[in-house]
Amino acid sequence: MATFEIIGASSGGGGSPAGYAAGYPDGTKIYMALLTQSGTDAPVATVLMNTLGGTVVWSYDGTGSYFATLNGVFLSGKVACFVTPPLNDASVPSPCIFQCGRLNNNVVNLLSYIVDGSVSLQNTWGGELSIQILVFP
Secondary structure, eight states: OOOOOOOSOOOSSSSOOTTOTTSSTTSOEEEEEEEEOOTTSOOEEEEEEEOSSSOOEEEEEETTEEEEEOTTTSOTTOEEEEEEOOOOOTTSSSOEEEEEEEOSSSEEEEEEEEESSSEEEOSOOOSOEEEEEEEOO
């Protein structure tokens, strides 16, 4: 198993750390962003790193469901997705749970749930969450 380390790398914002313009050395592609969202708006991404080879477009699908779209990139059996939720925020009345995964070759689906005695999809998660999408060779 390979180990990768990025120390003191600087991308200048929205790019890739020096030496990682194409992703990890094994060919793994990386998308990392901070997302904010409100109401029925599409999430707004501050992209920290993107080596997927195109621009990920975020859209609102329906209550608590958001799409990250980039055609032909998210191949079956090759995608891992990780979400770090924002800390409790006064604008959100209860804790949130997030789920993220590949929907098809073009879309990764992010789901936002509220935990309020029951669990249901919700809009507006409050705060800034981080997302990382890895696409393996």
